[in-house]
Amino acid sequence: xxxxxxxxxxxxxxxxxxxxxxxxxxxxxxxxxxxxxxxxxxxxxxxxxxxxxxxxxxxxxxxxxxxxxxxxxxxxxxxxxxxxxxxxxxxxxxxxxxxxxxxxxxxxxxxxxxxxxxxxxxxxxxxxxxxxxxxxxxxxxxxxxxxxxxxxxxxxxxxxxxxxxxxxxxxxxxxxxxxxxxxxxxxxxxxxxxxxxxxxxxxxxxxxxxxxxxxxxxxxxxxxxxxxxxxxxxxxxxxxxxxxxxxxxxxxxxxxxxxxxxxxxxxxxxxxxxxxxxxxxxxxxxxxxxxxxxxxxxxxxxxxxxxxxxxxxxxxxxxxxxxxxxxxxxxxxxxxxxxxxxxxxxxxxxxxxxxxxxxxxxxxxxxxxxxxxxxxxxxxxxxxxxxxxxxxxxxxxxxxxxxxxxxxxxxxxxxxxxxxxxxxxxxxxxxxxxxxxxxxxxxxxxxxxxxxxxxxxxxxxxxxxxxxxxxxxxxxxxxxxxxxxxxxxxxx
Amino acid sequence: xxxxxxxxxxxxxxxxxxxxxxxxxxxxxxxxxxxxxxxxxxxxxxxxxxxxxxxxxxxxxxxxxxxxxxxxxxxxxxxxxxxxxxxxxxxxxxxxxxxxxxxxxxxxxxxxxxxxxxx
Numbered sequence: 174x175x176x177x178x179x180x181x182x183x184x185x186x187x188x189x190x191x192x193x194x195x196x197x198x199x200x201x202x203x204x205x206x207x208x209x210x211x212x213x214x215x216x217x218x219x220x221x222x223x224x225x226x227x228x229x230x231x232x233x234x235x236x237x238x239x240x241x242x243x244x245x246x247x248x249x250x251x252x253x254x255x256x257x258x259x260x261x262x263x264x265x266x267x268x269x270x271x272x273x274x275x276x277x278x279x280x281x282x283x284x285x286x287x288x289x290x291x292x293x294x295x296x297x298x299x300x301x302x303x304x305x306x307x308x309x310x311x312x313x314x315x316x317x318x319x320x321x322x323x324x325x326x327x328x329x330x331x332x333x334x335x336x337x338x339x340x341x342x343x344x345x346x347x348x349x350x351x352x353x354x355x356x357x358x359x360x361x362x363x364x365x366x367x368x369x370x371x372x373x374x375x376x377x378x379x380x381x382x383x384x385x386x387x388x389x390x391x392x393x394x395x396x397x398x399x400x401x402x403x404x405x406x407x408x409x410x411x412x413x414x415x416x417x418x419x420x421x422x423x424x425x426x427x428x429x430x431x432x433x434x435x436x437x438x439x440x441x442x443x444x445x446x447x448x449x450x451x452x453x454x455x456x457x458x459x460x461x462x463x464x465x466x467x468x469x470x471x472x473x474x475x476x477x478x479x480x481x482x483x484x485x486x487x488x489x490x491x492x493x494x495x496x497x498x499x500x501x502x503x504x505x506x507x508x509x510x511x512x513x514x515x516x517x518x519x520x521x522x523x524x525x526x527x528x529x530x531x532x533x534x535x536x537x538x539x540x541x542x543x544x545x546x547x548x549x550x551x552x553x554x555x556x557x558x559x560x561x562x563x564x565x566x567x568x569x570x571x572x573x574x575x576x577x578x579x580x581x582x583x584x585x586x587x588x589x590x591x592x593x594x595x596x597x598x599x600x601x602x603x604x605x606x607x608x609x610x611x612x613x614x615x616x617x618x619x620x621x622x623x624x625x626x627x628x629x630x631x632x633x634x635x636x637x638x639x640x641x642x643x644x645x646x647x648x649x650x651x652x653x654x655x656x657x658x659x660x661x662x663x664x665x
Numbered sequence: 666x667x668x669x670x671x672x673x674x675x676x677x678x679x680x681x682x683x684x685x686x687x688x689x690x691x692x693x694x695x696x697x698x699x700x701x702x703x704x705x706x707x708x709x710x711x712x713x714x715x716x717x718x719x720x721x722x723x724x725x726x727x728x729x730x731x732x733x734x735x736x737x738x739x740x741x742x743x744x745x746x747x748x749x750x751x752x753x754x755x756x757x758x759x760x761x762x763x764x765x766x767x768x769x770x771x772x773x774x775x776x777x778x779x780x781x782x783x784x
Contacts (some may be wrong), residue, residue: 307743314750318757330768333776344703344754351747352710358740359717433766602770659783 178231179224180246180302183217184312186210187295195288201271207291208267213262213359214298215257220255226655232304240304241365247304251507251656255301255431258514262423263294265518270416273525277328286326290420292319298426306354307364308439309432310347311524315398316428317343320421335408336443341502342405346395349388356385369440377445386449389436397429399492400462403485404439410481411534415525418477422484422521423514430491430510434503438660439493447498455496460590462489465662467597469540476524476534479601480517486594487513493587494575500576500662507653509571512642516559516568519635523552526624529603541614543606546623547659550609552632557602559639562595566643570650675716682709694774696765700758706752714740716746 296316325336450465494506559566689702726738
């Protein structure tokens with residue numbers, strides 16, 4: 174019985190749990206509830222992935238209304254993989270959240286914090302599950318509104334202004350998406366993605382369709398923080414509470430990338446997309462993002478901001494993979510999406526452990542702490558190596574595939590930029606490692622001890638995942654290849 | 666030509682409002698005015714949706730005797746959802762502005778910038 178409603182339960186459970194959590198008394202009960210829900214979701218997502226892994230498709234009709242009239246949840250390998258990434262990251266973040274949230278969020282707000290967290294989880298999972306493009310907009314807004322609220326809970330007052338900035342940019346992005354959906358609806362009369370895919374070829378010559386496509390792409394490029402539309406991201410990641418930075422960095426932009434892939438490869442016909450200058454724009458913004466955002470990262474004095482700029486650069490690699498528009502390129506993009514969730518999750522968690530002890534993430538004040546917090550420092554080093562793309566880590570696998578995809582098309586410039594980007598990553602990761610380990614500790618930091626075990630275990634879980642998926646690529650690469658098959662990417 | 670301009674007047678209104686809203690968001694430094702701009706921008710999209718649901722000679726989509734042609738009700742329903750989303754966004758945005766006013770004592774963007782950088 175559960176099997177049949179699996180794809181809906183993934184969304185409904187966190188959605189129902191959110192208001193209940195808000196009503197729970199203070200203390201650890203809200204956390205327990207959220208943890209349980211996140212683990213149930215991760216389990217359901219795992220079962221769902223197993224059900225579609227052999228190329229099967231789950232189609233769930235909401236309320237028994239047959240598509241294209243009713244809303245359909247349509248799960249193939251790509252959806253199921255994305256849902257697994259989101260829910261597993263949620264499940265790993267939550268054990269970490271207990272202490273970190275108690276330290277950063279005032280007691281009376283904790284139930285509301287977890288309630289908003291669950292709403293955000295429900296929204297992100299909803300985006301991955303739904304097969305209806307307007308339903309996707311609604312879930313996008315559920316996840317966005319809750320993430321604005323979560324970001325504004327950061328300790329510094331800049332958290333408020335960055336949440337506001339994100340709200341303005343995010344709403345513009347979402348409204349652009351809404352305009353685009355409206356325009357293609359006016360040409361096709363349908364909102365179901367599969368139905369759209371069937372009807373769009375007839376109207377693909379019309380200007381309205383082109384305009385709608387452009388609005389959808391720009392709208393989601395804002396949500397994805399694709400360079401140069403990334404301005405909200407560094408502030409939001411820097412000032413948000415640690416747990417939220419970890420969760421959003423590993424999931425929110427990834428889900429936006431998923432929507433891009435879905436729209437580009439499932440909804441719109443291949444000939445239409447390749448006739449528009451989409452691929453060139455992806456390559457161009459990818460290249461610019463990798464170089465410029467990486468250089469920005471080098472000059473940051475705040476570790477969280479440094480990693481945030483590095484995130485913009487990593488999104489550039491994913492955009493590059495899409496822009497190559499070959500099966501191999503998109504595979505590389507999806508693998509990097511997965512690996513980047515692992516490495517940024519691990520790094521932001523390790524930085525969060527430093528913040529937990531010191532209360533700041535300015536590099537100047539973290540001098541020499543690596544020697545006092547060896548486990549945290551070890552996590553930063555290994556996560557950093559993965560970010561650079563050293564062989565034996567997950568980062569290497571995705572960059573290897575990206576370079577192979579570029580080689581396939583003899584795009585030498587792209588290969589050069591990918592390598593330069595990695596070299597700049599060596600510089601900024603090196604800067605963090607140097608400050609943490611080789612600089613003398615400032616006097617008032619001498620009493621600082623290793624982070625609590627509850628913070629270290631989730632961090633190291635992600636660090637091990639980084640190494641594991643650098644050696645055994647069955648899950649990451651295998652799933653990405655199946656996802657690309659499900660998308661039906663052909664070499665253009 | 667005239668017919669094209671007059672025949673599409675509701676679309677012109679939508680585009681005009683869209684640009685007014687967008688310009689307000691970009692040009693104004695006052696955080697409340699930005700929210701107002703955002704609202705105008707969203708309302709223009711509502712008008713766009715409602716305009717395209719019109720069917721020539723169609724009546725409101727309520728079953729009445731003697732009426733054969735109805736306007737498309739689906740965009741109306743979609744826009745009801747979008748209005749709710751817009752209200753939630755406005756409420757959250759204004760709540761943030763209140764908190765910003767408490768933390769900074771001002772809601773002018775340039776003054777906030779100055780205060781953050783002089784720290």
